[in-house]
Amino acid sequence: MVRKKGAKSSVGKKSKVAESKEEIKKQTFLTQFQKFKKGKGRKGLFIVIDGIDGSGKSAQAKLLASWLEEKGYSVLLTREPSQSVHGQKVKSLVRAKENLLNTKEWINLFTLDRQEHLANEIIPALEDGQIVICERYYYSTLAYQLDDVKEWRDYAKGFLQPDLTIILDLSPASAFNRIADRYSKEGKEQTVFEKKDIIEKTKQKFLLINRHINDNIKIIEGSGTKEEIFEKIRKEVIKVLKELGF
Numbered sequence: 430m431v432r433k434k435g436a437k438s439s440v441g442k443k444s445k446v447a448e449s450k451e452e453i454k455k456q457t458f459l460t461q462f463q464k465f466k467k468g469k470g471r472k473g474l475f476i477v478i479d480g481i482d483g484s485g486k487s488a489q490a491k492l493l494a495s496w497l498e499e500k501g502y503s504v505l506l507t508r509e510p511s512q513s514v515h516g517q518k519v520k521s522l523v524r525a526k527e528n529l530l531n532t533k534e535w536i537n538l539f540t541l542d543r544q545e546h547l548a549n550e551i552i553p554a555l556e557d558g559q560i561v562i563c564e565r566y567y568y569s570t571l572a573y574q575l576d577d578v579k580e581w582r583d584y585a586k587g588f589l590q591p592d593l594t595i596i597l598d599l600s601p602a603s604a605f606n607r608i609a610d611r612y613s614k615e616g617k618e619q620t621v622f623e624k625k626d627i628i629e630k631t632k633q634k635f636l637l638i639n640r641h642i643n644d645n646i647k648i649i650e651g652s653g654t655k656e657e658i659f660e661k662i663r664k665e666v667i668k669v670l671k672e673l674g675f
Contacts, residue, residue, distance in 0.1 A: 473555035474675055475589065476666065477566040480597035481632050482623045483604030483611075484651045485658065489597065490564045492659045493666065497560055502675070505554040508564035510539070511546035518542075523620040536574045540587075543567065547589055560675075568594065571642075572634040573622060581641045593669045594644055595662055598636065599651035601629040645669070 478490045487508075494506040510516035519538055522529055530538070543566070554561050567588050571581045608623050622631075639646040647665045651658060669675075 472558040474560045474593075474669065474673060475551065475555060475563070475591045476560065476669075477563050477568070477591040477594045478597065478662075479565055479568040479594065480635060480651065481572075481599065481601070481604050481628050482620070483607040483628070484597040484599040485607075485655070486564045486597060488655055489595070489659055489662055490562050492655065493662060494562050496659075496663065497562075497666075503557075503559045505550065505559050505561045506564075507546070507550055507561065509546060509566060509569070510542050511550065513542050513545035513549065515542035515545060523622060524618065525621060526618075528621045532574050536570060539570050539574070543570075543588060551589065563591075566591065566594070568596065568635065568638055568642075571638060572631045573627070578637060578641050581638070582643075585642050585644070590644055592645065592673065593665060594646045595665065596635050596638065596646060596648045597651035597658070598632070598648050601625065601632050603652060604628055604632075 476493070478486045478493070480486055490506060490508070494504045497504050510519035515538055519542060522538075551561050551563065567585055571584065575581060575584060605623075605625055605628055608619060612619055636648065638644075639648065649658065649661045649665075
C-alpha cells in the first residue's frame with residue numbers, strides 16, 4: 430500500500446488545531462479571570478470544602494448549603510471535577526482499573542476543568558451575588574499531584590482565591606474505612622486515588638498548605654458526628670459572613 434504524500438502532515442494539522450482551540454479557551458478564561466479580579470463584579474461569597482478522600486466533604490457541603498438557604502441566601506453547590514468535558518474525562522479516568530495518566534497529564538486535565546468550572550459556573554454565580562460552595566478546588570491538585578511545595582503558590586495564583594477554605598482533617602485509617610464501606614454498599618470500585626498509601630501521603634500535604642498558601646484556610650477535625658463537625662464549620666462561615674457584610 431502506498432501512503433499518499435501529505436497524509437502524515439494532515440494528522441499533525443488536526444493535532445495543532447486541537448491545541449489551538451485549547452489555547453484559545455485558556456486565553457479567554459485568563460482574560461475573563463483578570464477582568465473579574467480587577468473589577469467589582471464579585472458580589473458573592475466563595476467557600477471551598479476540601480480534604481482527603483473519605484473525609485466527609487460531600488456531607489458537610491450539603492449541610493452548609495441547606496443551612497445557608499434556610500437563612501435566605503442564594504447558594505450554588507458545586508464540585509470538582511465539574512460537569513465540563515474535561516471534568517467528565519477525569520471522572521472516567523479515575524474509575525479505570527489502573528492509573529492511565531502521568532502526573533503532568535493529571536495536572537493539565539484538572540487545570541482545564543477548573544478553568545471551565547470557574548468561567549462557566551463559579552464566576553457567573555459570584556457576579557450574581559450567590560454564595561458558592563465548592564467541594565474540592567486547587568488544594569486537591571496541590572496535595573495529590575504537586576510534590577514540590579515551592580510550586581504551590583505559583584499554581585494557586587492562576588485561580589480565584591476563595592473567601593474561606595475548610596480543610597477536613599481525618600485519619601487515613603478512618604477515611605479509608607469510610608471509602609470501603611461506601612463502595613461495598615454501592616457495588617463500585619475505588620478510584621485510582623483512593624489507595625491507602627496515597628491517602629496517607631496526601632493527608633500530610635493538606636496540613637502543610639496553609640503554611641505555603643496565603644488563603645483563609647481553616648483546618649477542621651473531621652472525626653465526630655456530622656452535626657459536631659458542621660457546627661465547627663458553621664462558626665467559621667458566620668465569621669466570614671460578618672466580616673464581608675453578608
